[in-house]
Amino acid sequence: MELTLNVMKRWLVTADEKMQNHKEYLSELDQAIGDGDHGHNMARGFQAAVENVKENTEEDIGSLIKAAAMTLISKVGGASGPLYGTAFLKASDEWKGKDSLSQDEFTKGLEAAVEGIKTRGKAESGGKTMLDVWTPVLEYIQHHDIAASDLSAKAKESMQQTENMKAEKGRASYYGEESISHTDPGAYSSYLLFEALAEALDKEEA
Amino acid sequence: MKKFINNPEDVVEEMLEGMAAAHSDELRRLPGWNVLVRKDAPLPGKVGLVSGGGSGHEPAHAGYIGENMLDAAVAGEVFTSPAPDQIFEAIKAVDSGSGVLLIVKNFSGDVMNFDMAAEMAAAEGIETAQVVVKDDIAVERKEDRRGTAGTVLVHKIVGTALEEGLNLQEAVELAHHVTSRLGSMGISLSPSTVPASGKPGFTLADDEMELGTGIHGEPGMERKKIQPADAVAEELLDNVTAELDVKNGDDVIVLVNGQGSTPLMELYIVYRKAAQLLFERNISIHKSMVGEYMSSLEMAGCSLTLLKLDDTLKKYVT
Numbered sequence: 186m187e188l189t190l191n192v193m194k195r196w197l198v199t200a201d202e203k204m205q206n207h208k209e210y211l212s213e214l215d216q217a218i219g220d221g222d223h224g225h226n227m228a229r230g231f232q233a234a235v236e237n238v239k240e241n242t243e244e245d246i247g248s249l250i251k252a253a254a255m256t257l258i259s260k261v262g263g264a265s266g267p268l269y270g271t272a273f274l275k276a277s278d279e280w281k282g283k284d285s286l287s288q289d290e291f292t293k294g295l296e297a298a299v300e301g302i303k304t305r306g307k308a309e310s311g312g313k314t315m316l317d318v319w320t321p322v323l324e325y326i327q328h329h330d331i332a333a334s335d336l337s338a339k340a341k342e343s344m345q346q347t348e349n350m351k352a353e354k355g356r357a358s359y360y361g362e363e364s365i366s367h368t369d370p371g372a373y374s375s376y377l378l379f380e381a382l383a384e385a386l387d388k389e390e391a
Numbered sequence: 392m393k394k395f396i397n398n399p400e401d402v403v404e405e406m407l408e409g410m411a412a413a414h415s416d417e418l419r420r421l422p423g424w425n426v427l428v429r430k431d432a433p434l435p436g437k438v439g440l441v442s443g444g445g446s447g448h449e450p451a452h453a454g455y456i457g458e459n460m461l462d463a464a465v466a467g468e469v470f471t472s473p474a475p476d477q478i479f480e481a482i483k484a485v486d487s488g489s490g491v492l493l494i495v496k497n498f499s500g501d502v503m504n505f506d507m508a509a510e511m512a513a514a515e516g517i518e519t520a521q522v523v524v525k526d527d528i529a530v531e532r533k534e535d536r537r538g539t540a541g542t543v544l545v546h547k548i549v550g551t552a553l554e555e556g557l558n559l560q561e562a563v564e565l566a567h568h569v570t571s572r573l574g575s576m577g578i579s580l581s582p583s584t585v586p587a588s589g590k591p592g593f594t595l596a597d598d599e600m601e602l603g604t605g606i607h608g609e610p611g612m613e614r615k616k617i618q619p620a621d622a623v624a625e626e627l628l629d630n631v632t633a634e635l636d637v638k639n640g641d642d643v644i645v646l647v648n649g650q651g652s653t654p655l656m657e658l659y660i661v662y663r664k665a666a667q668l669l670f671e672r673n674i675s676i677h678k679s680m681v682g683e684y685m686s687s688l689e690m691a692g693c694s695l696t697l698l699k700l701d702d703t704l705k706k707y708v709t
Contacts, residue, residue: 262468264498355499356609359535359605360610
């Protein structure tokens with residue numbers, strides 16, 4: 186599977202559409218165990234990132250993703266801005282100068298992204314965070330040829346599993362046991378991001 | 392939602408415009424940034440002092456810009472950490488070449504954004520150090536404790552010391568010394584509403600109060616039936632004195648902070664009891680502060696902060 190510059194652009198555009206469409210729902214999830222602004226922050230950030238992409242005439246994936254990262258860092262705010270921003274920034278380093286990515290090259294970027302999230306958030310998987318989607322998605326991509334439908338299903342299933350976890354990080358952790366039985370908003374927005382990737386790939390194949 | 396605003400998305404911008412206009416003798420705004428800086432910054436030879444965080448805690452933090460306090464304050468969206476590029480602009484604006492100390496309240500977003508700003512500063516050759524305030528003793532694990540009203544005392548003491556010429560490393564040590572002797576606990580009667588969401592952050596029954604809430608309405612230790620002010624003061628004081636091991640003969644600063652919509656009258660009633668109890672326990676009050684220092688929009692409630700003084704700290708308390 187080749188991920189072209191076009192697929193990557195479509196990924197960002199589709200992710201923005203999803204963040205806009207799920208803005209209220211993400212904020213509702215955040216209202217339960219956070220401060221209720223996750224959807225608004227993500228929608229604001231991805232909208233700005235995509236405006237930037239449309240103006241972006243860069244011909245390589247690294248610069249495209251780096252520009253998106255910088256916009257997310259300055260526009261999302263809160264904890265999600267640095268986390269999503271760092272993830273994209275680390276990945277963009279691996280994709281520097283490339284106008285198309287093999288699955289191996291894509292995987293390297295995703296590995297760097299996951300490491301970036303762990304370091305920035307001082308977090309590990311299992312703590313009811315976005316990592317609980319990113320890590321299983323990475324493991325899936327490391328061991329399988331990417332099929333769009335499986336990628337989307339893996340992200341969804343991982344997001345759903347955060348419902349039964351106890352929050353260890355961020356504001357949700359103050360809720361302790363009460364955080365159980367709520368889906369993590371960061372895991373949900375990460376699911377949307379990977380579902381957007383699956384859809385971008387699907388369109389390319391069609 | 393009933394508020395004096397124009398558009399929810401404009402509240403931070405319009406507040407900053409208002410603050411800059413009202414206090415133009417003390418501070419100025421960095422054009423295009425959500426950053427207010429002391430008018431005469433950077434001060435030659437002085438380590439810069441920067442703080443910030445989500446908006447909605449006024450007067451924190453821009454209200455603490457001035458001599459013996461902050462050189463700059465960075466304002467995020469309401470209850471949301473500012474982004475690294477904003478913080479980086481503040482650092483650049485106040486750096487005189489002697490480095491910049493960042494005072495950060497312990498929230499994961501704030502810590503990460505200030506970390507990234509520090510990395511950006513390092514890449515430009517500006518030395519920074521970060522001190523994270525974790526004064527909210529309602530959270531059990533020390534490393535998870537939130538930053539609350541006690542942060543103001545860190546601004547004040549470290550700010551005074553920096554004016555007297557401490558270097559960056561000495562300032563970091565002093566700030567850690569302050570935070571190790573600092574504790575706060577809040578209690579709330581009703582929630583606040585973030586303008587962008589339009590919904591209250593939590594709900595409490597008319598006859599309930601919540602002990603140990605954070606400054607964004609984070610959950611506390613327990614909910615119970617509302618009690619008289621004296622009982623509230625005693626509970627807060629007992630918890631904080633126990634945590635800090637404040638004993639007979641100690642000297643403290645007492646800060647009774649209003650969370651936004653609690654009248655000063657009530658804050659003084661709470662302070663009164665706290666002061667009586669301290670007197671009975673032979674703990675002397677070196678300085679008293681009663682008022683809104685770290686508010687939470689229109690949340691009703693208060694918090695009590697103690698700073699246990701020693702000779703080092705007394706030098707910087709004016």
